[in-house]
Amino acid sequence: MNYLGIDLGGTNIKGGVVDEAGKILREASRPTHVELGPDAIADGIAALINELEAGESFSGIGLGCPGTVDDESGEVACAFNLNLIHYDLRAAVKARTGYEIRLGNDANVAALAEALVGAGKGAHSTVVLTLGTGVGCGVVIEGRMLVGYTGAASELGHMVIREDGEPCTCGRKGCFEAYSSATALIRMTKAAMEANPESAMHAVAAENGAVDGRTAFTAKERGDAAGTAVVAEYVKYLASGVTNVINIFFPEIIAFSGGVANQGEALLAPLREEVDRLEFGHKYVKKHTRLVQCTLGYQAGLIGAALLAKQ
Ligand SMILES: [Zn+2]
Structure with a gap:
């Protein structure tokens, strides 16, 4: 059919x-x-x-x-x-x-696709986080989208991870999205570039024609200290939100999409390390949420x- x-x-x-x-x-x-x-x-x-x-x-x-x-x-x-x-x-x-x-x-149905036929195929439950202009999210448990009462659920991008933090498009301050979107990564990168005129991030941005979500990651690859610090800061906030998601849903899979997720293991490896440290009962839980990339794209x-x- x-x-x-x-x-x-x-x-x-x-x-x-x-x-x-x-x-x-x-x-x-x-x-x-x-x-x-x-x-x-x-x-x-x-x-x-x-x-x-x-x-x-x-x-x-x-x-x-x-x-x-x-x-x-x-x-x-x-x-x-x-x-x-x-x-x-x-x-x-x-x-x-x-x-x-x-x-x-749209984010919920994209998560449904990843859960049923993509990164979460065969898994008990899947959460998809899209790291783009904002942080999009969809939660699928046992094959069903979590839509909540009247369809407004699964807005995980708008949980506060830092009280009185950066302003968010939703009107609150310190949302997960305000720290873990590509927009937030670019903001952190620009601030670090201004504070570190010697950083390799300046050369990387010039090569690509602009500061974007890749700038700090590429500078880190080249051994740049300021770029490495930006990636660590970004991963720290992302891990905070991801750990909250794990503590609430304990999904079998969290799959990442969007521009920043294209970093693949350069993002996921340090993220797993940080999340392992933070996750409730990590030492005693026998099976853990797997952090992976989405597979279906646009x-x-x-x-x-x-x-x-x-x-
Ligand atoms: Zn918000």
């Missing part, structure tokens, strides 16, 4: 026919046109469904959307970058196509949306 997955983003709406094993059989995409308003977005989704429907049969449609979405009511409660506020997306798509769609938050959202339709 095949399912249709839709990944609704601020720039494009991507759709794909996906089989039960999570393999994408056919894909299509069209611009979102946020500026034309909510009904135009629903028109775009309907047109994409019609396009992918041609010659295909599928047993359900799932859609991943940024922001807070409620699969119970079919409503997008708030997706600010799509300008959807309390918009009944399920009713709008049904009116245009006759299909009932399932709805999930296609996780689309695959996860389709797998949601299967549930």
Whole structure:
């Protein structure tokens, strides 16, 4: 049986026919046109469904959307970058196509894909942390996304790890996201560069044309003391949040995606060491959460949306 997955983003709406094993059989995409308003977005989704429907049969449609979405009511409660506020997306798509769609938050459905057919395949439970502009998160336990009451759960990026710390986009201070996103890493890198004019980070940034999430890691590889200190500081905060996640959920797998996760073992090896030190009962627990990289890349959202339709 095949399912249709839709990944609704601020720039494009991507759709794909996906089989039960999570393999994408056919894909299509069209611009979102946020500026034309909510009904135009629903028109775009309907047109994409019609396009992918041609010659295909599928047993359900799932859609991943940024922001807070409620699969119970079919409503997008708030997706600010799509300008959807309390918009009944399920009713709008049904009116245009006759299909009932399932709805999930984009980070949650991406985590569902990693849990079922990616980094967490076969595992009891998987948490996905995306280290990008912010810290995205999805929690999947025994094959089910944790969505909470009305769909607003799993915002682990907004747990405070440092009271009165750096300001966060959510209005609080000291959130996990304000210390562990790529944005935070770049902030730490720039501050260390200013304080250390002799650091190799200056040369690395010049070679890449800008300071980015790789600058400190590359400088560390070259034996730079200030770069090494930035990586250690970043890992310290990341480990604090990751240990909280382990202490709350004790997932079998925590899988990392996003720009910073591309560092692979250069990030994960020191992170494991730090988390081992902090994790509750570490010495006595016989099995431990495994920290790994995600495997599905940018296609996780689309695959996860389709797998949601299967549930
Ligand atoms: Zn926050």
